[in-house]
Amino acid sequence: MSQETKYTEDNIRSLDWKEHIRMRPGMYIGKLGDGSSADDGIYILVKEVLDNSIDEYVMGAGKNIEISIQGSKVTVRDFGRGIPLGKVVDVVSKMNTGGKYDSKAFKKSVGLNGVGTKAVNALSSFFRVESSRDGKSASAEFSQGNLEQQDFLEESSRRKGTKVSFIPDEEIFKKYKFRNEYVAKMLKYYVYLNPGLTIIFNGEKFFSENGLKDLLEDNNHQEDMLYPIIHLKGDDIEVAITHSKTQYSEEYHSFVNGQHTTQGGTHQTAFREAIVKTIREFYGKNFEASDVRKSIISAIAIKVMEPIFESQTKTKLGSTDMGGKLPTVRTYINDFLKTKLDNYLHKNPAVSDMLQRKIMQAEKERKELSGIRKLAKDRAKKSSLHNKKLRDCRIHLGDIKKENYLETTLFITEGDSASGSITKSRNVNTQAVFSLKGKPLNSFGLSKKIVYENEEFNLLQAALNIEDGIEDLRYNNIVIATDADVDGMHIRLLLITFFLQFFPELIKEGHLYILETPLFRVRNKKQTFYCYSQEEKNAAIAKLKGKPEITRFKGLGEISPNEFVHFIGDDIRLDPVMLDKEMSIEQMLEFYMGKNTPDRQKFIIENLKVELDTIEDEV
Known part of the structure; x- marks a missing residue:
């Protein structure tokens, strides 16, 4: 007879703050990842430390922030007021401790719950904080959230401010x-939202004079824009719009109190509605909303008192009002655009003419597409009931209440054998x-x-x-999984062309x-190494000594499912597809898929270097 499990006081265990964060890191920093994605945890750690320095700048203390990342060690130094010296340990190691509960000091801050630096501390193998103010300084060093040492200097010549160094725990x-590249992108957003702030990252300077206007200009090639950027500012709002x-x-790029709300929220929804409403009223025509917004490129930043976000990582705003006695977010944004955008269009007839022509063109294209769209939707409905192409997963990007929603991934693969292994x-x-x-269509x-x-x-x-649009995108990561040969490279380019x-x-x-999938498996009876390059293969052979067995994978279909699990699990290696800042999208498409065959061949050959080296070795 099985013994009944006793439920006594001994079964109830209270986790201390460090243990809780380390046991459930996803609750505090989203997904973990290895740094190949911009929303991986290591960047959230940098962001949490930086947010405190940014809040100092917003309060008028310290115009410069210095950041250094050397290997796995991150250091952030600001020249703000410095943490009160007696509280240096508490601020980074006691939950719900921080200066932001005092709303007089931090009215429109992002980090309102005092969790940020504690999470960084708990998830770092090394964490050091040092504060200097009033000619004195205090420092504390931690490992995995445990205090290792503390110093207090009565006299210090260091400039006031706070310096935090940490190494994410392996x-x-x-x-x-x-x-x-990901750190630089994050820093650019900080300077766009805080014109006048200078951030120095590994010696490179980031600074913005024109806020969101600079954001749109840096993110888009001048010749891709239909008309000059409309840049409007109010007390707690700034917008930039072009098509x-x-x-x-x-x-849309949306922000609340300096926080990049990648999944939008109430402010982004209100912004989309307000643009349509203002434009309809300006032209006196009841345009279809999708025609007004087609091809729009825009950004909005608002400041809200004590914002409510829908997740700890603050990617979606849930607040419906601006705080205090201010109106709702929706009314505030609508009133602002109704006045400012309407005025701008009246004063700039050339822009309003171009915009109207763009809307009419969108209307024409929509009507031309409506028949075929209906057919396609009917077809998709039928096939979605038995869609042989899609093997779906249970959680999607929209399920932001679920801890691992950021890990949602769609693998696009070719051929039954490769699809079978991944599935x-x-x-x-x-x-x-x-x-x-x-091969997909070009x-x-x-x-x-x-x-x-x-x-x-x-x-x-x-x-x-x-x-x-991508507001309701179902997967955070879209991963092209093709063989590492010439045909696989071509399919890759055709898919990138489709998305571009x-x-x-x-x-x-x-x-x-x-x-990225391994090219070789090197093993003996005790150990197995999967190698992604010639160098890794040579290193594995040296490590195993003797005569290990070497298998070369010629295609994804050759890798058995029980092996494939290693390459799409915790050790997944992803290579992000990024836009080339020097080329417009049209130029990139022309380069990859236009008539300049020699350039493209050269590009493919250079990117297949591993494959060609391997073939030469085998010959």
Whole structure:
């Protein structure tokens, strides 16, 4: 007879703050990741420390912030007021301790719950904080949230401010690597939102004079814009708007109190509504909302008293009012645009003419597409009931109450054998598979019509749920998984062309990746190494000594499901697809898929270096 489990006081265990954060890191920093994605935990740690320095700048203390990332060590130094010396330990190690509960000091701050630096401290193998003020300084050093040593100097010549250094803990973040491109992008957002602030990162200076106008200019090529950016500012609001000549979809960058709300929220919804309402009233025509917003590229930043976010990582605003006696977020944004955007359009007839022509063009295209769109939707409905192409997962990007919503991934793969291996070895909660039959169509230079006419593209668009923009995107990571050979490279380029042509904001917002898969397996009876390059293969052979067995994987279909699980699990290696700042989207499409065959061949050969080296070795 089995013994009944006793339920006594001994069973009830109270976790201290460090243990709770270390046991449930996702609650505090979203997903963990290895640094290949912009929303991986190591960047959230940098952000949490930086937010405190930014809040100092907002309060008028310290115009410069210095950041250094050397290997795995991050150091952030500000020249603000410095943490009160007697509270240096408490502020980074006691939950619900911080200066932001006193709303007089931090009226419109982001980090209101006093969790940020505590989470960084608990998730770092090394964490040091040092504060200098009034000619004195205090410092404390921790490991995994445990206090190791403390110093207090009665006399210090250091400039006032706070310096935090930390190393993310490898027990939590496995095999991570900081990518400077992601850190630089984050810092750019900070300076756009705080004109006048200077951030120095590893010696490079980040500064913005024109706020959100600079954001749109840096993110988009001048020749891709239909008209000069409309840049409007109010007390607690700033917006920037233009339309793209080449992009089909809508693009929004939204911020609350300096926080990049990547998943929008009440302010972004209100902004989209207010643009349509103002433009309809200005022209006196009841335009279709989708025609007004088609190809829009815009940004909005608002400041709200004590904002409510829908998740700890603060990616979606839930607040409906501005705080205090101010109106609702919706009314505030609507009234602002009604006055300022309307005035701008009256004063700039050339812009208002271009905008009207753009809307009429969108209306014409929509009407031309309506028949084919209906057919495609009917087809998609039928096939979504038995969509052979999509093996879906249980959690999606919209489920932001679920801890691992940021891990949601769609693998786009080719051929039954590769799809079969991924499908059998995937995590059914967060990983979905979309399988292509052969090479997709080359969509270079084609119109949006082809997305509906081509069954594969239409089903892919439906699977991602991006027909009307990426606000309701179902997966955070879209991963192209093809063989590492010439055919695989070509499929890769055809898919990147499809996304560049019709959904470039997926790439701009860092959702598109290439799956790296191993080229070799090197093993003996005791150990197995999967190698992604010739160098890794040589290192594995040296490590195993003797004569290990070497297998070369020629295609994804050759890798068995019980092995594939290693390459799409904790040790997944993703290569982000990023836009080239020097080229417009049109120029990039022309380069990859236009008539300049020699350039493209050279590009493919250079990017297949590993493959070609391998073939030479075997010969």
